[in-house]
Amino acid sequence: MPAPAAVLTGLGSWLPTKVLANHEIAARLDTSDEWIRTRTGIRERRVAGPGESTVDLAVGAGRKALASTDGGADVVVLATATPDQPCPASAPQVAARLGLGTAAAFDVNAVCSGFVYALATAAGFIAGGIAERVLVIGADTFTTLIDPEDRTTVPIFGDGAGAVVLRAGDADEPGAFGPFDLHSEGEHADLLWVEAGGSRRRLSDDPGDRFLAMQGTAVFRHACARMAESSRTVLERAGWMVGDVDRFVGHQANIRILQATAKQLGMPADAVVANIDRVGNTSAASIPLALDDARRDGTLAPGNRVLLSAFGAGLTWGSTVLRWPDLGQPS
Ligand code: UT7
Numbered sequence: 001m002p003a004p005a006a007v008l009t010g011l012g013s014w015l016p017t018k019v020l021a022n023h024e025i026a027a028r029l030d031t032s033d034e035w036i037r038t039r040t041g042i043r044e045r046r047v048a049g050p051g052e053s054t055v056d057l058a059v060g061a062g063r064k065a066l067a068s069t070d071g072g073a074d075v076v077v078l079a080t081a082t083p084d085q086p087c088p089a090s091a092p093q094v095a096a097r098l099g100l101g102t103a104a105a106f107d108v109n110a111v112c113s114g115f116v117y118a119l120a121t122a123a124g125f126i127a128g129g130i131a132e133r134v135l136v137i138g139a140d141t142f143t144t145l146i147d148p149e150d151r152t153t154v155p156i157f158g159d160g161a162g163a164v165v166l167r168a169g170d171a172d173e174p175g176a177f178g179p180f181d182l183h184s185e186g187e188h189a190d191l192l193w194v195e196a197g198g199s200r201r202r203l204s205d206d207p208g209d210r211f212l213a214m215q216g217t218a219v220f221r222h223a224c225a226r227m228a229e230s231s232r233t234v235l236e237r238a239g240w241m242v243g244d245v246d247r248f249v250g251h252q253a254n255i256r257i258l259q260a261t262a263k264q265l266g267m268p269a270d271a272v273v274a275n276i277d278r279v280g281n282t283s284a285a286s287i288p289l290a291l292d293d294a295r296r297d298g299t300l301a302p303g304n305r306v307l308l309s310a311f312g313a314g315l316t317w318g319s320t321v322l323r324w325p326d327l328g329q330p331s
Helices: 024-027 035-038 052-065 091-097 112-126 186-191 216-239 255-265 282-295
Strands: 005-014 019-021 044-048 075-079 106-109 133-141 159-169 178-185 192-195 211-214 248-250 305-312 314-323
Touching: 005 052, 005 112, 005 282, 019 035, 019 133, 024 035, 024 216, 024 255, 035 192, 035 255, 052 091, 052 159, 075 091, 075 112, 091 106, 091 255, 106 133, 112 133, 112 159, 112 178, 112 282, 112 305, 112 314, 133 282, 159 282, 178 216, 186 192, 186 216, 211 305, 216 314, 248 282, 282 305
Parallel strands: 075 106, 075 133, 248 305
Antiparallel strands: 005 159, 019 044, 133 159, 178 314, 192 211, 305 314
């Protein structure tokens, strides 16, 4: 008997209420609405308010995903690089607040690729018979890592959360995730990192120590090349041609990265699903947030062949595919 597949059965997302528009950033830093829009595709992003944490956002998204389907979850996998505390993981607090009893719960940190890594982890739990139903959440408050004076990172990042419920099912039914393709390249960790605050370099009194440093142009090049490469691999494993893909839901880092990757793949520009204009780069939340927005506005319809591909700090990247299931009316 083939191993059970992880099938999408619930979806939800959650955003902080505070909106930060480009003109508000331009009023404070040496940048402009026009530069941000044309270089990144972002018009506005959401920012967690004081006291609003990654767990709060994850609980919001997780509750909606669970409410959209019957039943709970035996396992919670939280993809995040911004947990509420350095120790312990945040997933157990999310599981407790969602009333999931003593469900297994842990974090996965693959930064902006975290959601695809967490999906693969959940699929492995289901295939191995360890879990029947898994709640996978991508949640980040990346703005807490950003130097408020750094015009190269402030415009890019936003906060948010997205979640899916996966159930054990058959590989050939709509909603089944897989195959997967996952990779990393740690020698380029310093292209996008927070250098201090871990065991290698301890936090000092210099507040600059704890902020994200990004070599944007290099990250841009790696992102396009790796997402295209990984997408080709996963399509080949799935037995799909590029032309079979109806929707490309890539990590929302920069609209130009999404467009360039689609072009490298030979995919029409209108296959690209994008909500980056409204939310910016929300790290691990980006793909499930884009999925939820796209199914609400009808961009994603039952039967669509969907390619997911992510790239992030680490460096990490990964891809998977699914045929979009009928999830009913979004609440
Ligand atoms: O999830 C993964 C996380 N990160 C990413 O994926 C980021 C990937 N990288 C990017 O999205 C782009 O590299 C950026 C949006 C960060 C930058 O765009 P770019 O087209 O690579 O610009 P650049 O860094 O080459 O800078 C072009 C110019 C420079 O000025 P000069 O040297 O040409 O005079 C920068 O100093 O734009 C300047 N610049 C800005 N100007 C206005 C850089 N940031 C800004 C800014 N406003 N915010």
